Amino acid sequence: MGEDPRVRRRTAVIAVTLVTAVGALTQCAARPVATEPATTPVTTSPAPTTTSTSPVTTSAAPPQAARAAEVAAVSTADLGASWRPGCPIDPAQLRRVDLDYIGFDGQTQRGSLIVNAELVGPVIDVFEELYRLRYPIEKMRTVEQYRDADDELSMADNNTSAFNCRDIPGTGCWSWHASGRAIDINPLLNPYIDARGGFQPANAGPYLDRTRADPGLLHDGDPAVLAFTDRGWRWGGHWRTPIDYQHFELP
Numbered sequence: 001m002g003e004d005p006r007v008r009r010r011t012a013v014i015a016v017t018l019v020t021a022v023g024a025l026t027q028c029a030a031r032p033v034a035t036e037p038a039t040t041p042v043t044t045s046p047a048p049t050t051t052s053t054s055p056v057t058t059s060a061a062p063p064q065a066a067r068a069a070e071v072a073a074v075s076t077a078d079l080g081a082s083w084r085p086g087c088p089i090d091p092a093q094l095r096r097v098d099l100d101y102i103g104f105d106g107q108t109q110r111g112s113l114i115v116n117a118e119l120v121g122p123v124i125d126v127f128e129e130l131y132r133l134r135y136p137i138e139k140m141r142t143v144e145q146y147r148d149a150d151d152e153l154s155m156a157d158n159n160t161s162a163f164n165c166r167d168i169p170g171t172g173c174w175s176w177h178a179s180g181r182a183i184d185i186n187p188l189l190n191p192y193i194d195a196r197g198g199f200q201p202a203n204a205g206p207y208l209d210r211t212r213a214d215p216g217l218l219h220d221g222d223p224a225v226l227a228f229t230d231r232g233w234r235w236g237g238h239w240r241t242p243i244d245y246q247h248f249e250l251p
Contacts, residue, residue: 066100066108066131069124074114079163080144082114087165089179094163095120099127101137101160104215111140114163116180119250123162123183126227135224136215138186155201155246158188158216170194182249185224186216190245192236210245218245 074096076083083091095117103109115123130137140160146153154161163180167173169192176182184190191204199208206212210219218225220237228248229235236244 066128067110069100069127070098071120072096072098078144079114081149082142082144082164084165087178088174089116089165093117094180096142097123099124099140100131101127101140102131102134104136104138106134106136109137109140111137111160112142113140113161113183114142114180115183116163119181122231122233122250126231126233129227130224133223133227135227138188138216152201155184155187155191156203158186160185160187169200176249176251181251182247184246185218185248187246189214189216190218190237192246193243195241 072095074091074094076091078096079091079094093116094114096112096114097120098110098112100108101111113123137160138158141154143149143151143154143159143161143164146157146159149164151164151166154164160183161177162183163177164175165178166175167178168175177184188201188204189207191207192200193208199205207214207217210217218235218237225235225237233248233250236242236247236249
């Protein structure tokens with residue numbers, strides 16, 4: 001018998017409908033949903049924190065305040081080559097002050113300055129402020145530790161110092177250092193520059209560029225400079241000639 005053409009048309013329509021439905025179901029199942037959290041397996045293990053890969057060193061940060069300064073009298077023997085007969089001050093008028101400071105490594109260090117006995121309080125006050133500011137100082141040693149208490153050697157070593165019985169370069173006049181009333185801070189980074197453009201220490205050439213921002217450089221208006229000048233100290237960086245960026249004095 002021949003097949004009824006109407007039956008063939010209904011069969012074809014049903015087949016097409018089934019194919020279309022299967023295709024639509026396949027497309028829906030294949031589409032990823034990027035924002036659906038259910039597709040990400042949930043784990044009950046704790047999530048790692050930043051401290052697990054960055055160990056904490058409890059000694060990295062200095063205490064909130066510097067340790068108390070220690071003050072002691074000094075003798076001629078203590079001063080070594082930094083004092084000689086004829087200096088404008090006697091050893092009995094000087095004091096050794098041991099102070100905390102922040103080193104170039106960011107750690108608390110202990111250093112020493114020899115200053116006029118009248119300035120012990122002001123010096124302690126300033127260095128406590130420098131410590132709070134975390135202003136870095138490379139080293140702080142008394143100058144007799146250098147051969148012949150040579151100021152050039154101390155400066156070239158970037159040593160912060162105070163008393164040294166010496167004159168102002170090229171003048172023959174006593175420096176305030178000879179009375180224990182001046183402090184040189186990071187002298188390699190903050191050189192002395194005379195009227196002809198000569199500078200000290202001799203290795204300070206790169207730091208004549210005062211646009212540099214190396215830690216320890218002093219610029220007008222810096223908090224470290226204000227720690228001195230707001231307390232009445234004079235800064236050599238304010239002078240026109242010579243310019244002495246390292247130098248603070250309190251006559």
